[in-house]
Amino acid sequence: MTQLAKARLLALLTPALLLAGAYGSQIWGGLFPCEMCWWQRYAHFAALALAVLAFVAARTPSASRALTVLAALAILLSGGIGVFHAGVEYHWWEGVTTCSTNGSLGSGSHADMLRSLMATPLIRCDQAQWTLFHVSLAGWNALFSITAAILVLWLIAKPSTR
Numbered sequence: 001m002t003q004l005a006k007a008r009l010l011a012l013l014t015p016a017l018l019l020a021g022a023y024g025s026q027i028w029g030g031l032f033p034c035e036m037c038w039w040q041r042y043a044h045f046a047a048l049a050l051a052v053l054a055f056v057a058a059r060t061p062s063a064s065r066a067l068t069v070l071a072a073l074a075i076l077l078s079g080g081i082g083v084f085h086a087g088v089e090y091h092w093w094e095g096v097t098t099c100s101t102n103g104s105l106g107s108g109s110h111a112d113m114l115r116s117l118m119a120t121p122l123i124r125c126d127q128a129q130w131t132l133f134h135v136s137l138a139g140w141n142a143l144f145s146i147t148a149a150i151l152v153l154w155l156i157a158k159p160s161t162r
Contacts, residue, residue, distance in 0.1 A: 004065055007155035008058070011071035012051035014148040015044035015078070018141060025137065034123040035096055036085040040141055043078035047071045065156060072152035079145030085138035089128040 001009075022041060025031045033041065054067035088095030123129075128136035135143070 003155045003158050004061060004068065005058075007072070007152045008051065008054045008064060008068050010148060010155070011047065011054065011068050011075065011152045014075055014145065014152075015047040015051065015071075018078075018144060019044050019048065022137070022141075031129045031137070032123050036081060036088065036138070037123075040078045040081045040085065040138065040145075043074050043081060044145075047074035047078065050074060068152065069156060072149045072156075075145050075152070076149035079142045079149060082138045082140075082142030082145060086136055086142055088126050089136050089138060091126065095126055 019041060022033070022037070022044075026033065048071075050067050050071035054064045054071060057063040057067055084093075085095070087093050128138070132140070
């Protein structure tokens with residue numbers, strides 16, 4: 001497997017697995033995303049799309065390389081947002097002042113919508129909902145994303161041994 005193929009695969013798997021983890025924790029763990037969580041996901045969506053395009057363009061190495069670099073930069077962006085978000089959670093600095101809901105407002109009458117809205121939890125960006133070894137989900141996203149993005153860029157920059 002060439003260095004570019006390895007980089008392309010890592011650029012595809014990283015956002016796919018991190019998004020799967022985010023949605024899994026939301027669906028099965030009841031951890032709903034705040035506004036900054038969504039920002040991290042948006043960057044991973046972009047990275048995933050760029051990585052898929054890099055696979056589609058695999059027969060044109062220059063295009064595939066460029067798309068893989070862009071995917072790595074989107075992964076790095078998600079990691080950077082994760083650093084910022086973790087800093088907000090640890091109260092190292094101030095974050096955004098808005099909160100988000102879980103997005104399940106439902107449909108139907110105004111009374112139904114009002115009941116649904118009142119039952120929807122507000123998710124604060126400055127409070128970690130879950131931690132492992134005192135590292136929040138935003139922190140784990142930052143660690144995994146930044147490491148993977150650096151590895152993808154290193155694989156692309158490294159001279160091929162083949």
